[in-house]
Amino acid sequence: MILKNSSRNSKPVGVIGIGSFGTAIANMLAEKSQVIVYARKAEVVDEINTQHTAGGRDLHHNIKATTDIEYICQKCEILFPVVSSTGFREVIQQFAPFLHPYHILIHGTKGLSLLLPEGKTLETVDRIKRDNIATMSEVILNETVVVRVGCLAGPNLAKELSLKQPAATVIASKYNEVILEGQRLLRSDRFQVYGNQDIIGVELSGVLKNIIAIAAGALGGMGLGENAKGLLISRGMVELIYLGKALGGGTKSFIGLAGIGDLVATCSSKLSRNYTVGFRLANGEKLPDIIADMEEVAEGINTVKLIKTFAESTGMRAPITENLYKVLFEGFKVEEALQYLMKYPFNVDVDFL
């Protein structure tokens, strides 16, 4: 299969959502293509079109914005949805009537969506199964007729990307075509793009690493050193792989760029929202207060809640997630959770390969 690389250049590329990561992606795409951004709020669109900024962040002059869903779907064959997981399904539902099977969607959202029977919430069900959890690509497949779906994952802290520091990402899709298109649109001499066919594994890597990132932030906040972090990252990796396999991902993807790569980056960086949540918790702040003054959602919080229930429902043990849940939602002190983990009888180092 040979795709003519230049053929699609004439068409603009769409970006759905213009948070910090959306902005970073839009700017990178704009280096090679015309970009149309969809934003819900008219004032955001005005800001982009008149001042070339979004929320104060500079935007490339190739970027235009619109509130018109039909227009962006008509103009663009390739769209990058980059909205938080909580709003993801709703946005996709709004887009669904205008999407066709020729569209390609590559999302960059590292969260999960819960799918419960009418009238139920996570608090009122006693167990959830895999069917009740959807990754973002599964949301797209469920809600639209688009099949050529991909995802972006990897150590891509938005701030570093906007400073044009070198980085790499993984584009995962069952379709080579999607991977090649993603590479063509994003690759530059400071941005490397890898391909992976295991889209579920790559999505889960990005999702599950957020749990460990919060925990790493907590360790950092307690002023603990690198030994502790090394311990956490490697045990976190084991937990991530067990959960990830139970959810349908392949081990290989978890030890790739989107797994270990992203885990190391977010577990060491105050630029990560999830890390920040853990850091501030360890300093005695309360979760509602932290959420209240964060600009954007820390996906990890929602993920912890969901995965803890899933692990309980399937009878799996996920000690880091379980203890983090207690810290986040049951008023446990970080120190107590850490004590518990230190006593937990892990004894085999690596048993997943």
Place this chain on the structure above:
Amino acid sequence: MTDDYIKHKYAPILPKKDEWPVVKLSKHRKEFINAVALAARDRIIALTGNNIEILREELETTLYREKLRVKQNPWLVDPEDDYEFWSKVKSGMVHLTAESSLSHKDKKIAYHHILLDITTRYAEEIASNFKHSHYKATRRIVTYGFSRLLNAARVKGFKSLFSTQYTLQDKIQIIGETEQLRDLATKGTVVMVPTHFSNLDSILIGWTISTLGMPPFIYGAGLNLFNIQIFSYFMNALGAYKVDRRKRNLPYIETLKTYSSEAIQFGCHSLFFPGGTRSRSGKIESKLKLGLLSTAVEAQRANYQKKLDDVGGKIFIVPVTINYHFVLEAPSLIQEHLSITGQERFYQETDEFSNSLKIAKFLVKFFTKGSDISVSVGKAMDVLGNYVDKDGRSLDSHGRNIDTRDYFVSDGKISIDTQREDQYTIRLGNRIVEEFHKINRVFSSHLVAFTAFQIFKRQNKKLDLFSLLRLPEEDLVISYSQFKMECERVLENIKEIRAAGKVHIAPHLKQDLDAIIEHGLNNVGLYHAKRPLIRNENGDIITEDMNLLYFYHNRLDGYDLEKLF
């Protein structure tokens, strides 16, 4: 689709046989075979990257395997000149390798010639020999002969032999989306995909298609069946093309796929058993063979390339399940399944259908005694697994129209992307499996077999499957009252699944429970020498053959009913 069966008389959708695609195809048989051979050659050249070294290797492997087959595993149906043909190929190859004076280009041409010889031969072998006169005769034999037998058994008295009170349609109930199927068969091209449990299935489906007033479908039948004369006649009459499972080389497989794809593009309705072979375990197929299925996806794309964008160029996938109380081959099928999954090194394929007499005997038995069969026709789908409406338009889950062509479009144009089409085929396969489970019709015999096996399993919790199956039959007893209670639980659950639209149930499951159980016990594995489930003189439920019980139990696998135990 409702559970109840309404008997219809279906008028033929294409009254004139000259309009039948399969007749048109047989009229242009020669041109068609040539077209297939050429297309297959080009396909293989593309697959080998137009590299003659790779092609040469493939040809050498093919030659080696074919010579081995001719020597070690010859069949009655093989052409007389098999040996000469492959010797000729061999000398051609040897000659080419030795020849050093030929330019690269000439060599390439020479290899392509050899390849074309091979694909032409294969296409010739595969091609069906449809003869309308045979088809008519077969149809008459099947419908007339069998309904005589049926009436003889059911209507009392001497005149019974000429009674028309019962027809085959009473014996074999056709339920489901029959009107849609008939309708779409006049509009586009239908690919029917049935479940496969018995060698009788192909004849049964052939009869179903003809009863529904549709022209014959072509389908791939195992060449081994053509070894048996009675089958060979039937198969040819039904428009079968031949699939030789001994030939696993690249040129053969590609020629076969090309044949299927071209026939669909020609407008011939086709039939694939997507499980590839009879279900050994008795489970509804859950892993499909994607090779032939991929030809439907490919043909759809090819039609769009030819700008056949309207419904005339559209391909409809219609899943069908065949529901039995009794599968003649069950003992050997389950035996094979167990020896394969039990990792025994060798297993011997045995075939009850080894000669014409045995089959005839079976047919007589089958049609003169009870044990009904039903054929459930599912909703038609496009090649991506979307349902289609009565006009053949694809619909998404919200009922919006989808243009199937868009799935093959990249940058505004139809593009050939085999990797994409492979993914589409996987998707389609998953959808077919899903539909199989939905349209599957639960019989009383499935219910009792499932329940009894699960109770035995629970009684022996600590045993793995193989140890469980090896338990002496006298240790396996269930009291009737317990059995009844458990049947009720399972049935309730099945009804819930039915209410959610995820399975269908036969009308006889609407009687009271004792009657259902009796019906089930009377029918499950009816004609086996050892019955999978009976009541002993104390009224308890016992089994005479645990393997068979396991086989019939498996029919309800995949509905998550095990969790009840």
